[in-house]
Amino acid sequence: MNAGTMELRVCDALRTHLTTWGGRGEGPGEFRNLVRVEIFPGDSIVAWEWPAKRMSVFDSQGNFVRTIPLARSLHDRYDLGPATVLxxxxxxxxxxxxxxxxxxxxxxxxxxxxxxxxxxxxxxxxxxxxxxxxxxxxxxxxxxxxxxxxxxxxxxxxxxxxxxxxxxxxxxxxxxxxxxxxxxxxxxxxxxxxxxxxxxxxxxxxxxxxxxxxxxxxxxxxxxxxxxxxxxxxxxxxxxxxxxxxxxxxxxxxxxxxxxxxxxxxxxxxxxQLEIYEIGRDYILGRAVSEELGVESVQVWPLERR
Incomplete structure (x- = not known):
């Protein structure tokens, strides 16, 4: 997720950039203030912005599938918004x-x-x-x-x-x-x-x-x-x-x-310095920022269970 360009960047297991989904805008599958992306049932992902007025669902190929309107969120900090997805x-x-x-x-x-x-x-x-x-x-x-x-x-x-x-x-x-x-x-x-x-x-x-x-x-x-x-x-x-x-x-x-x-x-x-995004069976995925140059990088660390 790139909150600067409002894009979802897809990479392979070797961290090679494959394609980009979404983008800045107000149309279907676009974002003004992208804050989070989660796995969604049916080999899909769901992403949303803040203030939270809707959630956008994409399939595994990056095609925009549908919008989830958030009727219970009135787009104010005192109202409800999505935190995560089960x-x-x-x-x-x-x-x-x-x-x-x-x-x-x-x-x-x-x-x-x-x-x-x-x-x-x-x-x-x-x-x-x-x-x-x-x-x-x-x-x-x-x-x-x-x-x-x-x-x-x-x-x-x-x-x-x-x-x-x-x-x-x-x-x-x-x-x-x-x-x-x-x-x-x-x-x-x-x-x-x-x-x-x-x-x-x-x-x-x-x-x-x-x-x-x-x-x-x-x-x-x-x-x-x-x-x-x-x-x-x-x-x-x-x-x-x-x-x-x-x-x-x-x-x-x-x-x-x-x-x-x-x-x-x-x-x-x-x-x-590792901000953890996901903990798998044998890996930890996260983001780190180098102290010297301030450069962001996505990192995968091995996880050994006993």
Whole structure:
């Protein structure tokens, strides 16, 4: 997916570019703000943009097949939009977890109509900055809401606790994954490292001073996050990205892997700069950006299971 040109670029297993689908525009199979592409039943793929007013389905040859109108999405950050697609074609939809609290989560069918509700869940913790033109800023070390697919299930969890709830497509709570970990209180060193990392990415000196003042006025969560993100692989294992506290960085990213029943299998370390898109049976597919030149590349890493 190329979000700059609004195109879907097709490559073979050796990463050779074969063809390009889609493009910038408002016609069928075109996009104005392409944000995601997923596998869809029937050897198809589905792609959508934000704000989400429709989803576009392409067949395996790149032919535009149909549009899925999203009647339940009113194209506003407070309304629902697709988050991901399950293997049976069920669409997982939610309000924007960054902007809304609590967050409504729903399951839609392949035509964009309501299938089941998964209720409401606490969204990301934010702080309204009255002195900064009412800027809505994330609470330091605050909770975020993570959600995604896990085989035929939907998994939802807030990062303030190491607990993820898995729901079936009928809306029933199927299982809970939970680890009893010691909750850690943020230290002065954690906060200092967090602020240093944040302002190091700001180019302007004047902006640096402004954001230093802003960060100093933002409330700090009572505890560090319990985890960072969740995703699943091709054989229904749940991968939970372990939280890395500022100032305690490791060379790579550590994932705890759970089997389909929710039991811990072990740990996997992935490269720090690799943004993972897909975990197959024996590979990990992702995108990396070189620190020296800032060049993006799609990478495939081998995955050995034991």
């Amino acid at each position: 293997r049976d074609g069920t669409i997982l939809a939610s309000q924007d977890p960054i902007s809304v609290d609590p967050v409504v989560v729903e399951l839609w069918d392949g035509d964009g109509e309501l299938r089941n509700s998964l209720g409401t869940h606490p969204g990301s913790e934010r702080h309204l900055m009255q002195s900064f033109t009412r800027m809505n800023f994330p609470k330091t070390f605050g909770r975020t809401l993570e959600l995604g697919s896990w085989g035929e299930l939907v998994v939802i969890g807030g990062t303030d606790r190491y607990e993820m709830k898995a729901f079936s497509t009928s809306g029933r709570l199927a299982r809970i994954v939970r680890l009893d970990l010691e909750r850690r209180t943020p230290t002065t060193a954690h906060l200092g490292a967090y602020v240093d990392d944040y302002v190091s990415r700001i180019a302007s000196d004047s902006q640096t001073e402004l954001f230093m003042q802003l960060l100093e006025s933002v409330p700090v969560a009572e505890y560090l996050p319990a985890f960072s993100s969740i995703m699943s692989d091709a054989i229904n294992h749940l991968w939970v990205e372990e939280y890395e506290a500022p100032g305690e960085e490791r060379p790579g990213i550590i994932w705890t892997v759970f089997d389909p029943g929710g039991r811990v299998l072990g740990f996997v370390e992935t490269p720090e």
